[in-house]
Each structure stands twice: as C-alpha cells, then as structure tokens.
Amino acid sequence: MEQKTIKxxxxxxxxxxxxxxxxxxxxxxxDSTYELVPKVGRSDSRxxxxxxxxxxxxxxxxxxxxxxxxxxxxxLGIEPRSNLDWLSIAQHHGLPTRLLDWSESPLVAAxxxxxPAGILGGERKDAAIxxxxxxxxxxxxxxxxxxxxxxxxxxxxxxxxxxxxxxGLFTYHEKPEQPFISERLVKWIIPSLICFDLKLxxxxxxxxxxxxxxxxxxxxKHVGWLHKWSL
Numbered sequence: 001m002e003q004k005t006i007k008x009x010x011x012x013x014x015x016x017x018x019x020x021x022x023x024x025x026x027x028x029x030x031d032s033t034y035e036l037v038p039k040v041g042r043s044d045s046r047x048x049x050x051x052x053x054x055x056x057x058x059x060x061x062x063x064x065x066x067x068x069x070x071x072x073x074x075x076l077g078i079e080p081r082s083n084l085d086w087l088s089i090a091q092h093h094g095l096p097t098r099l100l101d102w103s104e105s106p107l108v109a110a111x112x113x114x115x116p117a118g119i120l121g122g123e124r125k126d127a128a129i130x131x132x133x134x135x136x137x138x139x140x141x142x143x144x145x146x147x148x149x150x151x152x153x154x155x156x157x158x159x160x161x162x163x164x165x166x167x168g169l170f171t172y173h174e175k176p177e178q179p180f181i182s183e184r185l186v187k188w189i190i191p192s193l194i195c196f197d198l199k200l201x202x203x204x205x206x207x208x209x210x211x212x213x214x215x216x217x218x219x220x221k222h223v224g225w226l227h228k229w230s231l
Contacts (some may be wrong), residue, residue: 001185006129008194009201015106015129015188023134025102025153025169028113031120032128032189040064040096041176056177061098068095081157082141088156088170098176099154102169106131110190110198111207118195127190132182135171150174200231 006012027036039045040061046054054060068090073079080086091099103109106129113127135153138144144152155169173180190198202208210222225231 001181001183001187003187003189005189005191006194006198007191009198012107012110012198012201019106019131024106024131025104025134025171026106026109027100027102027130028109028111029128029130030113030116030125032126032187034128036100036130036180036185037178038096038098038100038173038176040098041173041178042096045096061096061176064095065090065097084138084141084144084154084172085157087172088154091170092168098173099170100173100180102153102171104169107202107205107207108212111202111212113190114195114199114202116195117199118190118192124192126192127195129188129190131186131188133184138172144172151180 006015041056043053043055046057046060048054065086069086072089076089080089087097087099091097091101101112109129109131113129116125118124118127135151136147137153137155138147139154151171151173153169154172171180208222209225210219212218213221
C-alpha cells in the first residue's frame with residue numbers, strides 16, 4: 001500500500017483534481033491507524049457480559065440482520081428488494097454489517113475523516129483517506145454468489161436521502177473479520193494539527209453535516225457546530 005501525506009488545503013484540492021477523470025473510490029477514517037475492517041467483523045463489535053471482547057460471529061450477524069428486517073419495516077416507505085438493499089439501509093443507520101462505506105468523491109471521504117477535527121477521546125489523532133481503483137460491481141444477490149472476489153462493490157438503490165447526498169457505494173466483504181488489503185490501495189495521512197482548518201475549508205465547499213445527512217438531525221448538528229465556533 002502506498003502512503004502519502006496531505007499537508008494543506010491545496011494538497012486536498014489537488015487530490016480531487018488528480019482523480020476527476022479516474023474511476024476510483026475513497027473512504028475517510030478519523031484515525032489513520034484504522035484498518036479497512038467492516039464494523040461487524042471488528043474485535044470490539046460484540047462484548048461478553050463481563051466486558052471482554054466477544055469477537056466476530058457469523059451466527060450473531062445473521063440474527064442481528066434478521067431482527068433488523070423484522071422491526072424496520074414500519075419505518076420504511078418502500079420494501080427493499082434484496083438482501084444487499086437491506087444491508088445498505090442497516091449500514092446507513094449505524095447497524096454493524098459486513099459493508100464498508102466509500103464514496104466516489106475524495107472530498108466527501110475527507111469530510112468523514114475530518115469530523116472530529118483530529119481529536120478522538122481527548123487525544124490528537126491523524127486522520128486518513130483511503131483510495132482504491134474501482135472494484136468489481138455486483139447488482140443483485142445472485143451476483144454475489146457468482147463473483148469470485150472476496151471483496152466487491154455495490155451501488156445501492158437510492159432508498160434514503162443519505163445515500164444520494166454522499167455519492168455513496170459499499171464494499172461487500174465475504175470475510176468481514178479480515179482487513180481489506182491491496183497493493184493498489186493508497187493512503188493519504190492528514191496530520192491532526194491541520195484537521196480543523198481542512199474541516200473549515202471542506203465546509204465552505206458545502207460538504208458538511210447538513211448536506212451529508214439531509215434531515216433535521218444533520219441540520220441541527222451543523223448549525224450547532226457553526227454556533228460553537230462562532231462561524
């Protein structure tokens with residue numbers, strides 16, 4: 001994996017310019033040490049009652065998705081047509097799944113990397129953007145069974161406004177407990193000390209909590225952030 005550093009706004013803007021005609025996907029992470037592991041596969045996604053990490057369980061994953069499908073229907077305006085659509089909705093609303101969020105836009109990825117402005121748990125943390133050439137694409141549940149790759153891309157139906165706003169797509173991981181590793185991955189480190197300034201610049205580009213989460217919650221968080229910093 002190639003690693004680079006973003007040192008200023010111009011580096012980030014040049015990143016968008018460099019890839020404007022390339023078919024790549026991007027993912028922002030708030031801590032540059034985070035690996036590309038879907039949430040359901042992370043060691044801390046489940047805990048035992050004594051507080052210890054329970055680790056990944058395929059059985060627990062299935063039970064969780066089944067319960068979400070049963071109880072989510074009253075809140076949906078349309079019935080999802082496939083398991084992939086169900087996973088997409090669950091992922092967008094915070095349920096641990098075997099999907100990872102990506103975007104076609106490096107600036108959208110930067111927004112997600114910069115959300116905590118370089119400070120996590122009271123400590124300074126460098127953020128990062130991952131980039132990778134577009135992966136094989138599936139469109140249906142049946143396609144999943146035909147693809148030999150362990151990781152592939154899925155462009156979800158625009159079932160929620162968030163999917164549309166974030167120019168989002170997902171990678172589907174056959175082995176969600178294993179990090180996605182590829183020689184073609186590129187990782188751009190964003191030093192903690194410049195994260196806040198870059199967050200301001202990205203916000204001026206119209207990429208903020210209100211535009212990425214186009215509902216009252218997103219709007220309230222964005223206006224609250226503007227108020228906090230007297231912007």
